[in-house]
Amino acid sequence: MSNRVKIAVIGSYAVGMTICADHFPMPGETVPGRDFEICHGGKGSNQAVAASRAGGQVVYGTCLGRDSFGDEAMKLYKKENVDANFVKRSETGAATGVGLIYVNEEGENEIIIDFAANKEFRPEDVDRMLPVIKECKLLLMQLEGSMETIVYAAKKCKELGIPFFLNPAPYTPLPEELLGSCSCITPNQTEARQLAGLNPDDPIPDAQVAEMLYKKGIDTVIITLGSGGSYLKTSTIAEKIPGISVQAVDTTGAGDTFTGAFCVAFAEGKSIREAVRFGNIAAGLAVTRFGVVDGIPCREDIETYV
Numbered sequence: 001m002s003n004r005v006k007i008a009v010i011g012s013y014a015v016g017m018t019i020c021a022d023h024f025p026m027p028g029e030t031v032p033g034r035d036f037e038i039c040h041g042g043k044g045s046n047q048a049v050a051a052s053r054a055g056g057q058v059v060y061g062t063c064l065g066r067d068s069f070g071d072e073a074m075k076l077y078k079k080e081n082v083d084a085n086f087v088k089r090s091e092t093g094a095a096t097g098v099g100l101i102y103v104n105e106e107g108e109n110e111i112i113i114d115f116a117a118n119k120e121f122r123p124e125d126v127d128r129m130l131p132v133i134k135e136c137k138l139l140l141m142q143l144e145g146s147m148e149t150i151v152y153a154a155k156k157c158k159e160l161g162i163p164f165f166l167n168p169a170p171y172t173p174l175p176e177e178l179l180g181s182c183s184c185i186t187p188n189q190t191e192a193r194q195l196a197g198l199n200p201d202d203p204i205p206d207a208q209v210a211e212m213l214y215k216k217g218i219d220t221v222i223i224t225l226g227s228g229g230s231y232l233k234t235s236t237i238a239e240k241i242p243g244i245s246v247q248a249v250d251t252t253g254a255g256d257t258f259t260g261a262f263c264v265a266f267a268e269g270k271s272i273r274e275a276v277r278f279g280n281i282a283a284g285l286a287v288t289r290f291g292v293v294d295g296i297p298c299r300e301d302i303e304t305y306v
Contacts, residue, residue, distance in 0.1 A: 004057035005267040008129065008136040009260075010153060011044010012118040012144035013062050014097030015069045016292055018252070022105050040076050040293045041099050042118070043142040043169060046253050049080045050260025051140075054282060055299040056267065059132050061086040062145075063120040065096035070117075076293070086129045090117040097144075107248040107287070113170075118145050123152040130156065137267035138163040138183070140259065143172050154181035167259045168195060176216070184220040184266075185213065186259045192223045206231045207238060222262070222276060224255055229280050234272060241276045244284035244305070253292035258283035261302065281305050 019033040040049075048060040060082050064070030066089045073096065077084035099113040126133075126149060133139055139157050141150055141164070150166075155177070157164035163183040168174065171187075171194045179185075179195075189209075190200045196212040198204060206223050210233035213221045221233040229243035262279030270278065282302050289295035 004055055005264060006057040006059065006136045007051060007263055007267050008059045008061070008133045008139045009044055009048040009051065009141070010061040010121065010126065010129070010139065010145070010149075011047060011142045012042035012097055012115060013040070013045040013064055013073050014042035014099040014113055014115070014118070014144075015039075015072075016041030016099045016101055016252075018101040018103060018291070020103045024102055024104055024110055035290070037291065039291050040073065041101075041253075042097055043144050043167065043256050045073065045076075046256035046292055046296070047140060047142070047167065047260040047263075048082050049076070049293055050257045050282065050296045051264050052080050052082050053296050053298045054261040054264040054278075054302065056260075056264035057083075059083040059086065059129070059136065061121060061125060061129050063088045063090060063117045063125075065090045065094055065117045067096055069096035069098070086125070086132070088121065088125060090120055092120065094120060101252055103250055103252065107251050109250070109252045111252075113144070115144050121145055121149055123149055125149070126153045126156060130160075133157075133162060134160060136162070138165050138263060140165045140167070140263050142167045142169055144170065147172070151175060151178050154178055157181065165259075165263055167255070169255065171195070179213075180217040182218045184222065185218055186222045186224060186255070186262065187213075188224045188226070188255055192221075206240075207233075210238070220272065224258055224283070226251070226254075227284075230258070230276050232272065232276050237272065241273060241280060243280045246284050246288050248287040250290045250295065251287050253295060254283045254287050256292070257286040257296050260296075278302065278306075
């Protein structure tokens, strides 16, 4: 694709170690597994790859360990045409991040992650990226790195008039100043409720949750609804954007695929509804394949579906 729109992503990389089983183990239970696989992961990295495959020119910042897993990550970015000039290696001997992923018969997942070297991407590294970020349509971040760095990057974007997009996952309490600096957030239903100060399983309608988050000063709130699509709230829009009907094999990474693809579509100038629809399609296609990076669709796949 010519004239690829440029976006910046700062986030995490973690090796994903995935295993399938009929059901998740109870405490003390050993469950027979199958289909063990080691693959690339980390929300920031997944979203950078998803954005690149969706047609974006992606500049990525993270911190990797000085180990073989870190070396493999660098090979990934070269293969996926992700600009890794701002990917640093640990200065303290920290290992590359790792995530343990369990997938049950229904395609649902549970994840344990150690962010390790990711925490070493600091505000001064954001400053190092700023000249390039200024050339980008937006900066996308998540919550798998240093909170100090996330808040700093959001503040800088607000000062410079650069849209700051946040995928607030995995959930952690956020300072109000961070939420007020966000141009757009893309939580799932559980994360949205937690951000609104509710219990994760509160039965309150998604529309009401989105309204609560919007009132915190966020221009655009998008709550991802899994197979149900997404709920969109802006100053003029409050509606559900449907997903696509597919047979889910593995839902791991679907939210990352949505966010990466959505950001590219938005940066290209599509309407907010069209951008969300684009992200929904990308996420729907992703869950039909096993694995995180392997499941992320390319631009041609998404446009063919459209």
